[in-house]
Amino acid sequence: SQTIHQWPATLVQPVGSPLSLECTVEGTSNPNLYWYRQAAGRGLQLLFYSVGIGQISSEVPQNLSASRPQDRQFILSSKKLLLSDSGFYLCAWSRTSRATYEQYFGPGTRLTVT
Amino acid sequence: LAKTTQPISMDSYEGQEVNITCSHNNIATNDYITWYQQFPSQGPRFIIQGYKTKVTNEVASLFIPADRKSSTLSLPRVSLSDTAVYYCLVGPLSGGYNKLIFGAGTRLAVHP
Numbered sequence A: 001s002q003t004i005h006q007w008p009a010t011l012v013q014p015v016g017s018p019l020s021l022e023c024t025v026e027g028t029s030n031p032n033l034y035w036y037r038q039a040a041g042r043g044l045q046l047l048f049y050s051v052g053i054g055q056i057s058s059e060v061p062q063n064l065s066a067s068r069p070q071d072r073q074f075i076l077s078s079k080k081l082l083l084s085d086s087g088f089y090l091c092a093w094s095r096t097s098r099a100t101y102e103q104y105f106g107p108g109t110r111l112t113v114t
Numbered sequence B: 001l002a003k004t005t006q007p008i009s010m011d012s013y014e015g016q017e018v019n020i021t022c023s024h025n026n027i028a029t030n031d032y033i034t035w036y037q038q039f040p041s042q043g044p045r046f047i048i049q050g051y052k053t054k055v056t057n058e059v060a061s062l063f064i065p066a067d068r069k070s071s072t073l074s075l076p077r078v079s080l081s082d083t084a085v086y087y088c089l090v091g092p093l094s095g096g097y098n099k100l101i102f103g104a105g106t107r108l109a110v111h112p
Helices: none
Strands: A003-007 A010-013 A019-026 A032-038 A044-052 A055-058 A064-070 A073-078 A087-094 A109-113 B009-013 B018-023 B031-038 B045-050 B053-056 B061-064 B070-075 B084-092 B106-111
Touching: A003 A087, A010 A019, A019 A032, A019 A087, A019 A109, A032 A073, A044 A064, A044 A073, A055 A064, A073 A087, B009 B018, B018 B084, B018 B106, B031 B061, B045 B053, B045 B061, B045 B070, B070 B084
Parallel strands: A010 A109, B009 B106
Antiparallel strands: A003 A019, A019 A073, A032 A044, A032 A087, A044 A055, A064 A073, A087 A109, B018 B070, B031 B045, B031 B084, B053 B061, B061 B070, B084 B106
């Protein structure tokens, strides 16, 4: 079976500090990978998606970046955090074998920028 | 992607059937309708997906009228554990990957 891991679960960082969130998927190969952010009381916002190693598409211009160094590893980074970067960050994966809106989400990372 | 409109919140009681309607007046011919469920501090979970008429699985049913301008997620005999936010998404299936755009969703509260 497939599982998706995210860490850390919670993070408190000062403004201007760097960020690195990691997501890994097990039990599948060549998944599509996604990073979402959910601000308090709001819907999910797609940040980045990747259809393969080194292939990243950005949905929203911001001070965040993403990388996919390995097939099942997706990393979200920032060089300098802003207060507005606070939120609930979710990684998700989907199969590439068939087109579907069925995505599988990780447990999330709650980031608080102080 | 088609714009969707859902009620902001709904209340129900244990054992009742709950129907959440989503309006998508500008749905395109190749658009599918998908519903997700999200509990607090967790990622969304796929519930059901359909194109027309009725789709049923072990969790819910999805009713889509002939004009496809709306859809209704039906949860039979809800329990307290069904308290969550429910999202309706509409869009085409393309290329093996799909960008989900979530709105504010419907916050369902199930009371004892």
